[in-house]
Structure formats: structure tokens, C-alpha cells
Amino acid sequence: MEQALLQLSETWRDWAFWIDAICINQHNVSEKNDRVSRLRTIYEKAALVVAWLGPGHDDCSRALERLNDLDHSMLSKYSLKELVVGTQYDQLRDIVDRAKFGYRRECHVEFLSTIALLFREFWNRIWVTQELMLAQKLSFHCGEQIVSRKEFLAAYYVVSYCCMRHCLDSNDEHRWEWQLMSKALSKSRFLVAIIFENKWSARDTFHSLFTLARESMLASDPRDIIYALLGISSDREQIALDPDYRRSVVEVYTDALQAVIGTGDLDIIFEAQEEPSERLQNLPSWVPDFSCPSMTVPIAADVESRLKWNAIPFCASWHWPSHPPKSPGHRPAALRVSGIRIDTVTYIGRMWRKELGSSIPALNDWMDHVIDLLGQCRRDKDDKQQHDTAMWLTPIAGTKIDRSDSKLVRMQESLLADYRALREKRDCSESLLTGANEYRDLVNEFSHMRRLFMCGSRVGLGPQALQKGDVVCLLFGASVPYAVRELQDGDFKLVGDVYIDGIMYGELSYDGYQPETFVLI
Numbered sequence: 001m002e003q004a005l006l007q008l009s010e011t012w013r014d015w016a017f018w019i020d021a022i023c024i025n026q027h028n029v030s031e032k033n034d035r036v037s038r039l040r041t042i043y044e045k046a047a048l049v050v051a052w053l054g055p056g057h058d059d060c061s062r063a064l065e066r067l068n069d070l071d072h073s074m075l076s077k078y079s080l081k082e083l084v085v086g087t088q089y090d091q092l093r094d095i096v097d098r099a100k101f102g103y104r105r106e107c108h109v110e111f112l113s114t115i116a117l118l119f120r121e122f123w124n125r126i127w128v129t130q131e132l133m134l135a136q137k138l139s140f141h142c143g144e145q146i147v148s149r150k151e152f153l154a155a156y157y158v159v160s161y162c163c164m165r166h167c168l169d170s171n172d173e174h175r176w177e178w179q180l181m182s183k184a185l186s187k188s189r190f191l192v193a194i195i196f197e198n199k200w201s202a203r204d205t206f207h208s209l210f211t212l213a214r215e216s217m218l219a220s221d222p223r224d225i226i227y228a229l230l231g232i233s234s235d236r237e238q239i240a241l242d243p244d245y246r247r248s249v250v251e252v253y254t255d256a257l258q259a260v261i262g263t264g265d266l267d268i269i270f271e272a273q274e275e276p277s278e279r280l281q282n283l284p285s286w287v288p289d290f291s292c293p294s295m296t297v298p299i300a301a302d303v304e305s306r307l308k309w310n311a312i313p314f315c316a317s318w319h320w321p322s323h324p325p326k327s328p329g330h331r332p333a334a335l336r337v338s339g340i341r342i343d344t345v346t347y348i349g350r351m352w353r354k355e356l357g358s359s360i361p362a363l364n365d366w367m368d369h370v371i372d373l374l375g376q377c378r379r380d381k382d383d384k385q386q387h388d389t390a391m392w393l394t395p396i397a398g399t400k401i402d403r404s405d406s407k408l409v410r411m412q413e414s415l416l417a418d419y420r421a422l423r424e425k426r427d428c429s430e431s432l433l434t435g436a437n438e439y440r441d442l443v444n445e446f447s448h449m450r451r452l453f454m455c456g457s458r459v460g461l462g463p464q465a466l467q468k469g470d471v472v473c474l475l476f477g478a479s480v481p482y483a484v485r486e487l488q489d490g491d492f493k494l495v496g497d498v499y500i501d502g503i504m505y506g507e508l509s510y511d512g513y514q515p516e517t518f519v520l521i
Contacts, residue, residue, distance in 0.1 A: 004052045007141065017050075018042055020127065029245045036243040040134060040231045049135035053122050053142040064117065064145040111177070114159065117142065118184035123191055124218040126228045129209075132191055133232050156192055160185055206233040206260055207268045210290070211301055221245075222280075222291035223252045230256075238263045249291070250283050254333055257287045261325050266337070266477040269520075270298040270497040273463050284333045285494040286520040296449045296463065299397050299480045299497045314398070314479045318506045321515075322477040328519070334491070335520040339475040340513040342455065342503070345483065348468055349373060349452030352395075354444045363440045366447075370395055373452055373459045390501035394461055396439070397446035397499045446499075455500075463496030470495055473518065474508065484518060491519045 001021065008017065024035045043049060053064075122128060132138060138149040147155075163185060166178035190213050209229050219225050227243045230236050239259040247255070260268050271288035273296045279289045288294070300314050317339075325337040350369055356362045374391055449464050455472045462483050470483045471492070481503065483495040 003055050004141075007144065008050060008052075011146075018046065032245050033243045036227055036245075039130065043131050043134035044136070046135065046137075048137045048139065049131055051122070051128070051132060051138060051140045053117065053140060054120055055143055064140070064142045064147055111181075115181055115184045118181075118188055121218060123188040126213070126217055126219045126225050129191065129213060130228050130231045153192065156185075156188075204233065205235045205263075205265070206230060206239060206256075207265050207271075209233055210268075210271065210288075211298075214295075217291065219291075222249045223247075225290045226252055226256045235260075235263055250280055250287075253280070253287050253290055254284060256290075258327055258332075258335075261335070264324075264477070266325055266475065267298075267300060267479050269335075269478075269494060270300060270480065270482075272494060273298070273465075273496045284335070284521055286335050296496075297445055299446070299461075299499050314504045315506055316480055316504050316508075317474050317476050317478055320474070320476045325475075325477065331519075331521075333521065337475050337477070337518055337520065338515055339473045339478075339518055340508075340515055342472045342474055342481060342500075342508070342513075343458065345453050345455045345462075345466060345468055345470045345472065347373070347454035348466060349454070351449065351451035351464055352443065352447040354448045360437075360440065363443060366395065366443070367391070369452060370459070373454055377454055377457050377459050386502070390459065393501050394452075394459060394499065395447050396442040397461055398501060398504055453498075458500050458502070460498045460500035462498040465495055466498075467495075472498060472500070474503075475518065476515075480504065484520065487521075491521045494520050 001019075005017075005019075020039070025031045135149075140147045140149075140152050159181070163178050163181045166175060167182055193212070206229055209232065213229065217225055219228070223245060226241070230239060230241060233239070239256070239262075241256060241259050244252070257268065268288070269286045271294065272286055273288075273294040278292055280291065283289055320340070321338075323338050325335055328334055328336055350366075352366055356366070370391055374387055374394075447461060450461050451464055451466060453460050453462050453466055460472070460481075466483055467485065470485050472481055472483050474481050480497045481500060483498050484492040485495055486492055
């Protein structure tokens, strides 16, 4: 802080600065509640927002200087929009090569310093999210180096291009260094999206922001995570939750979930998939631990791979009557929601981890497990098409695409055909390996820390905490089924979301199912 103040005072001697850590008395709860509620206005109306990346040690200021030189070369030829959308990637190749940015003898210090810069904690601090998004004018400072918003973004996207090109080159002798750069870039990807758009659309709700920012959750006070995201969410007025640091972390998290669910978003409960040992003590099972978000990708999440395939959103309960979930008045930590029991878990299968998916043989072994379980559950021995569909879609949580988009249909069918051919060892060509690896990547994304299970005559993909005897249910208003655990007193504990092929798009009929009330605690 002292170095930041000294550096900034030299650049802007006559300016007045707002610095949260100094301007808010952290020990005065009433003042903190008031000031935090005003932060959105403060940063929106600021003449300049300074992003202090830290002192210039570890040659990070040298890295920023190098990036500055690199983006000047780019912006002199292309607009920022052209760099971001990638329309000029072929032309960028020569410029990047002439700039000599990469893991080479003459510039490896700047290369490693850039990685160190992107790994700094700055990129993961939750309040930075709000500050950068609301800034009308923004500059980045590292030691004595200063880079504007536009210059930083140009450099970021150019480095991303370099990284993609080198990571895909299996003959690149420094491929692993570029893979490290790729990890560093991913640490700041959420904030980069914020500072490029500089505003949010109507879809950027509290829930969608939390999903995007799950790796940018550093906060000195766990309650800050809620209030920082609420400050920039498009549904903040509907949620209507004012900062209140008198309430405990568990109370704030529960209040936030009840308010979000009250807006009609029941699916936010699928974020509550942490292992019990990792959760805050006394936190209701249906409330996510925002201070330690789960790294398991929710079944219905709008992650990059689903967006790439233009995946059809799940709507498992769309035709069932929906009543707004609510908490019983005498039990504020409980959630009362209507639904139906689909079946009970009768068998727990193996769990998949990304570490297992580094090879096609490991994927083949996992698929053997899927096929074995489906064979045991197959009701109609003649329904081979349904069996095959479930076999390929279950490990990737049903990444189903719009059949009207013929190009995407051909792409996905080609991808699956490549893996089938490789699995059956009919062909081991490089092109087939590429398609098989892409299918494996989807398995890694959606099956990571999930396990296969059987319930009645169905096979599904569920959370790691799933146990034999758990109830698979359809909660009215939810887009996917959930697993819950019935307790002795008749209440239920949420276990997590599940995928079961054949019921994700409202295929369940009313026959044989009786609606009931589930009280989640």
C-alpha cells in the first residue's frame, strides 16, 4: 500500500484518491455497511480507476513494458475488435514472430515475468471484479510501468494467440512452458472479459456472475463475495439484499440464496456440490459455500464447451406445475420445494477424475464401465438406438445440440465417429486421434469428480458424494434432476445435480408419479 501511494502521488500530485482499505473503517460495522452499499456509485463516477498490480519486482514491470511494446505493434495495424474476435490471426503470426515474444534466449525473462504477472493474486480478488467492470477509464500500473485498458487488452489477446498456436504444436520444444502460460492466462480470463465489455447485459445475473467468477473469489471477509457480485449483477434490485456485516457468513450466504431463488432461479442450488469436509460448518446443504466454490462443473452450466456446441438448455421439469420454493417461517435455514421422486439409487459406480483422462486407453476403460452398467439396466433389448445414445451422452452430461444446425450436427457426429473408430482400433490416424481427444476433453469437463450410478432401470452421472439409497428427484422449477438424502425426521439433504439420459428434456409423463414436498436443510 505504501509503495502504491508513493508511486501514484508522483504521477497525480493534485488528485484525491478513494482506496477501500483506507477510506472504510473496517472495525465500524455501520460505516462499513453504508460505504459498501455505495461502492458501485463511487467506481462508476470515478474520473480514473487505477489497477495496481503490485511493485515491479520479479521483473514484472519489465514484462508490462514488453507487453506495451507488443501491443503498440498490433494496434498500429489492427483494431482491438479485430484482435479480440481473431479475424486477423493469420496476419498476426508474422508480427508476433518479428516481436520475438516467446520462450527464446533473447526474451525468456520477459516471457517468464509475464507468467509471474498473470499469476499474481490481483486477478483473483473479488472486489477487483466490481472495480474494473464499473470503471469509465482504467489504467494498469506495475511499479513505474503504466498501460491503458486498450493496450493491455491488445497485448492479452495477442499473447493468447501465441499461446494457442504453440500449445497445439506437438513439435514445439517449449510446449510445456506455453502450457504454463495458458494456465496463467486462464487465471485472469474472467476479469479480461469484464474490462473488454465494460458493461453487462441483462443475462449477467448474480448466478451467472458467480459461475464465471468461481476462480476469482479471494476476499479478506467471505461475506464480501456476495456483496461484490451483487453490486454488478443485473438482478440486484430484484434480489434486494443490502450489505449487513452484523450477520454471520452462514446467515449472509443463506439470505443470498433465498433471495436469488425468490427471483425464480432454483437452479442456483446446483452450485452446492462441495464435499462436506470442505464446507462451512452449519451451512445448509442447499446453500453453496461461496468462499470455497466447487470445481465440479454443474450439469446445466453454460460453460465454454456447451456454448461452442450451441447446446440445448435442459428443461427436465418444464411441464410440471411449479410453486415458488420458500422457507418455512419458523425454519429460515430450510427450503420447502415441490417435486416428484424418480427412483432410488441402487448402485454406486466408479468416479472419474481429470488425471485419469490423459490417455485414450483410460477413456476406453471408463467407457467399458458405462457400457456394462447400461447393459444391466437395458429394459428393451431391441432398443439399441436409445442404448447407444445414452452410452455416448452420459459421460459428457448430454451435450445435446440443436439438430436444426446441420453444421454442428455433422461436427458432433464426426467427433463421436472418430472416437468409436479409434476405440475399435479400426484406425489410429492423426485426424481420428484429434476427434477422440476432443471427446475425451468433454468427458474430463463434465465427468470430473462425478460418479456413475444406477437407479431402477436407469444409468446416470452424479456427484461424488452420492450414496446407495439416495433419492433421485425432479424439483419443480429446476432444469435438471437432483439427488437428495432422506433423513430420519423426514427432511432431506441436497447431494447434488444428476444427469440421466431420457429425462433431461421433460420426457417424464405424469403417470405413476405423485407430487410431494421436499424440505431441504
